[in-house]
Amino acid sequence: MNKILYCCVISLLGSAFAKAQSPQYSKIDSTMLRSIYNYNLTESDSYEWLDYLSNNIGGRLSGSIQAERAVDYTENEIKKFADRTELQSVMVPKWSRGTPEFAYIQLNDLSTINVNICALGGSIPTRQEGLKAPVIEVKSLEELSSLGREQIEGKIVFYNRPMDPKKIQTFEAYGGCVDQRYSGAEEAGKYGAVAVIVRSMNLRLDDYPHTGFMSYGDLPVENFIPAAAISTNDAEKLSAYLALDKELKFYLKQDCTVWGDVESFNVIGEIKGTRYPDEYIIVGGHLDSWDLGDGSHDDGAGVVQSMQVLKTLKELNYKPQRTIMVVLFMNEENGLKGAREYAKQAELKNEKHIFALESDAGGFSPRGFSFDTTTKQMKVIESWKPLFKPYLIHFFELGGSGADVGPLKGANTVLAGLRPDSQRYFDFHHAANDTFDAVNKRELELGAATMTSLVYLFDKYGIEN
Known part of the structure; x- marks a missing residue:
């Protein structure tokens, strides 16, 4: 094959290959x-x-x-x-939400501060009269596990890990903290918590609680506990009050139903x-x-x-x-x-x-x-x-x-x-x-x-x- 013919063949093959590789x-x-x-x-x-x-x-x-x-x-x-x-x-x-949820922080002087919450999808209700209990704040499921039953039993677990504002891709920030919403009640229920409150998945501070799906996983039904989201503004407020008063109580009432x-x-x-x-x-x-x-x-x-x-x-x-x-x-x-x-x-x-x-x-x-x-x-x-x-x-x-x-x-x-x-x-x-x-x-x-x-x-x- 002479050089000119060889070059033509190679050129044609290259063109055909390019067509096969890209439209x-x-x-x-x-x-x-x-x-x-x-x-x-x-x-x-x-x-x-x-x-x-x-x-x-x-x-x-x-x-x-x-x-x-x-x-x-x-x-x-x-x-x-x-x-x-x-x-x-x-x-x-x-699953249905029922009547609007209601919640407040109760301080030691018995004064109360209303906060914005909403039940998480799939949650059970509270008792008809609601429930009131001390609060323990954690930043992760791992921190919860490290505390053990002695510090958690009988309390409301407050998950307060915010979305990471440094993440430019906001879905990465969401993925970095949504486990507390999805699995928070399941994990807290293992240690005898009576309810969970989860910081809303929201990058800004406002008064809107954000719902979302939660699961009890393999938790026995008798260990199911109510789960609710709290607005980011009120999460900040609750955390600040807890820093001043570890003995404060939190009241919540929700009327949701799992069908x-x-x-x-x-x-x-x-x-x-x-x-x-x-x-x-x-x-x-x-x-x-x-x-x-x-x-x-x-x-x-x-x-x-x-x-x-x-x-x-x-x-x-x-x-x-x-x-x-x-x-x-x-x-x-x-x-x-x-x-x-x-x-x-x-x-x-x-x-x-x-x-x-x-x-x-x-x-x-x-x-x-x-x-x-x-x-x-x-x-x-x-x-x-x-x-x-x-x-x-x-x-x-x-x-x-x-x-x-x-x-x-x-x-x-x-x-x-x-x-x-x-x-x-x-x-x-x-x-x-x-x-x-x-x-x-x-x-x-x-x-x-x-x-x-x-x-x-x-x-x-x-x-x-």
Whole structure:
């Protein structure tokens, strides 16, 4: 083989290898993304859908009548643009808050200071007359264990480890202290505590207690104790008073009820693929929310953004190669039953999911995505970044996706999570101020457009095997 022919062969092989490793792009992709953003910023329905979910239905706690109404509403809306809809049955836990909680600090002179608390999801109630006991403050489950039964029995354990403000990624700060909320009652119950009070998962100081899921683990039922969150302002106050008076008492009353499991539904809608109809791309959020606010950021925003992905593609007359589905999962907040049921049914049907995207981090300005995938596929994804640069989307990171798409993890499935700016998210997370007025219309629409753009690219180019 002469030198010129050899060089030509090598050049052709190199070109073929490059094509195999990375999709080829053209102005068509940039034009499509521009159309997606233009449509969402001028004709999107996402804000109106969220308005209805938040203000006409309200907080959608798993097993509640509001959750049932949300299922009906979103299914009817999705029917207007999807080729097919389905309600996927799933049994979910039911817990209700009951009458508003009440609590105060009682000092040695018998004066009292009212504080803001809320029961944690899954907690048992106090006695009807409430309970009053001395308080012991700890910063961690490890510190609790080191104290032992002698110092804990008969007392209310006050977990007061704040979210770390030095963490730029606020979800890391949340992950660094949420164990006290989830496992605090289980661990304190082992040592004879009568209740637990947990500092709210919130980076700012305010008067809103933040609820969230807790578990008693393997604790015997007779050792279950009431669990409540206290606002960050009142956590600071309680800690300061304890520093002055170790003998003060804390009173709390809550009227929550743990019921049996009830039937609910995942809401599914699809646009059928034209070339690979048996390859699935899903986009979704969780339809349930906590009951203190109306769940606009967590996760009404993700629900309507996911619905908007399908409607945008439909309205732009895009014919997907693969079947694109919106899945609104039930029971993410206190059990993840909807996500597990969806993954179970997908496995039983031997469905091939190539990509699953979740929005569950609030309706703030989108910054990009995190991906749970291979380094090989990540290189392809990173090559798409220039397409997103005009929209100020720059965060493409390997690691992490979303709780509801997590059960779909497999060797040939790329999982992803939308990553909005998170600095204010925990101001609202699981609290009474998570309401419609806290969501900015334009930021919500930008998130929906960003999700649609990524779904379009995965549909067009598939994944690297």
